[in-house]
Amino acid sequence: MRPENQTGVAEFLLLGLSEDPEWQPLLFGLFLTFFLVTVLGNLLIILVISSDFFFHTPMYFFLSHLAFTDICFSTTTIPKMLVNIQRQSKSIFFTGCLTQVSFVLFFAGLENFLLAAMAYDRYVAICHPLRFFFIMNPHLCGLLILLSLSISTADALLHSLMVLRLSFCTDLEIPHFFCELAQVIKLACSFFFINNILVYLVTSILGGVPFFGIIFSYIQIVSSTLRMSFFLGKYKAFSTCGSHLSVVSFFYGTAFGVYISSAVIHSSNFFASASVMYTVVPPMLNPFIYSLRNKDMKGALKKLI
Template identity: 90%
Template sequence: MEPENQTGVAEFLLLGLSEDPEWQPLLFGLFLTMYLVTVLGNLLIILAISSDPHLHTPMYFFLSHLAFTDICFSTTTIPKMLANIQRQTKSISYTGCLTQVGFVLFFAGLENFLLAAMACDRYVAICHPLRYTVIMNPHLCGLLVLLSLSISMADALLHSLMVLRLSFCTDLEIPHFFCELAQVIKLACSDTLINNILVYLVTSILGGVPLLGIIFSYIQIFSSTLKMSSAGGKYKAFSTCGAHLSVVSLFYGTAFGVYISSAVSHSSKDTASASVMYAVVPPMLNPFIYSLRNKDMKGALKKLI
């Protein structure tokens, strides 16, 4: 007898990072602190950029959108985890889980495209400085953000609709602290071949193309920088790109780390722990990276505070 399909009334169980009751207060305090730091740090970045006319440039335009995306990305996963720990429950409704899957995909994709747009901006600024204001005009910047939003939304809707066609039976435990697409697909008792093909195909295209664009931009940037005769010009170019390159390395490095961890490790708990590195840590660290060595940002933050 086939297991009964309970898709219409299913509640998934988020097992979290640890089922040990003694760890729950520590995890609650740790993730609450990380979430508050993420929201406050990125909110300060947005307010500093909006309040300082000197920062109304393409680079900071993209940075403010990245900061907002980081807030939303963290808000998609952490509050539900904290609520479950507080209420001593593991449940998340089918609708809530599907919504979380969609928003995680949307904001992760949006961050991916915004990082590529920022690399493009730095490429034009350093390799074509005389044409920078003409090329990176407000219309193009707005178009790049709109395109990023549209593609990310289409990606999230595609995978969410594909999950809707799946049937879920009795095994509804997700060994994670949020509803991740791959983990949800694994729980289905119907055929998931098309879902898995789409995940690998779409991820390869939407992840690979922006990454190749970033790599190309930085190859051109480093090539142009090395040709500069002025030491001051070289330092300014490297310092301008250093923060963005650090954020790119953190974002893609942690994402690849999670992928390798899931491929090598047979423990779902190890994969869940590794996922913290890309779902929680980058949004928290990005404000510090961008403001650490940026004099303009430091000045704007001092005026704001």
């Protein structure tokens, strides 16, 4: 019997991080704290940058967009999990699940491109300081943001439309705390080989190009810094990149670590728990990294408070 396409009425079940009722209050409190810290920390970064003319530079322009992206990224996944725990329900409608898939892809892609744009900004600042304001002009900064938004939107739409062509029958349990694209595709009872090919192909291109752009930028930065004759100049060059390099290392390091581990450890529960490290923790820690490693930001925060 041919499976009927139930994508119009299907309900998925988000199994979350644990099915043990005793863990639910702890998970609710923990993730509510994560969410509030993420939103308040990133809002504070945006407020500082927008209120102080000193921070109206390309680096902080991209940082403010990164902070806004982190807020949206966390808002896409955590609130639904909190609502499900509070209502003691695991269900999410197909439309809601597909919307969550789209926004997760969009904001993850946007963060990826913003980190690459920030790396390019640091490359120009250190390797071409005399031409910095000529190269990193407002027109180019706006163009980079627009390009990042366009590519991220196209990526999210592509995968969402490809999910719409799939048929879902029974066994609609997602061993995750949000609708993750790969997990949703696995539940399809129709031919989903093309979807998997697209996931690997598009992720390799849209994830690989910015990543290698960041590596190239930092190779040039290190090479240029080592040629400096003064220690103070070297220290200043490395200090301006410290915060961004920490965020990049944490974002890509946790993501790669999770996927490499999941290839070795075939456990859906492990993958769901480990995914917290690249979907929840980086947006929460980014404001602390930029504020604690940046003297100007710390001074502005003290003045604002």
